[in-house]
Amino acid sequence: MAAVALLVSVPADVAAQDLSGMWTITIQSPEGDQPLPVTIVQDGEDLKATGEIPELGPVEIVGTIRASRIRMEWDFFIEGMELNIVFTGALAEDGTLSGSADFGGFGEGAWTATRVEN
DSSP states (O other), rough: OOOBOOOOOHHHHHHEEEOOOOOOOOETTEEEEEEEEEEEEEEEEEEEEEEEEEETEEEEEEEEEEEEOOOOOEEETTTTTTEEEEEEEEOOOOOOOEEEEEEETTTEEEEEEEEOOO
């Protein structure tokens, strides 16, 4: 099971965008860039992203967006150890997301997210 967290401050008109749809989150970790394709569903302030990683199985990321603040966290188990990744960043006016990721005591990295065009 997973959950992912983003806390950002952006202009109100940008935060009013609906984030629902397909996205690719690219996490830049010590092991290199790790793409994570997800589908985000936004219901009011609630966000839920789902996807799958072959090595980990199903991914579920949950969070909220309130006015100009987004919060998401991703908790999962790998090799018998629980890992929590916290993403912080900003929603840009062009609709992309970017910021930094804290790998729960295992380092930090940058990340970006772009909407996948249908």
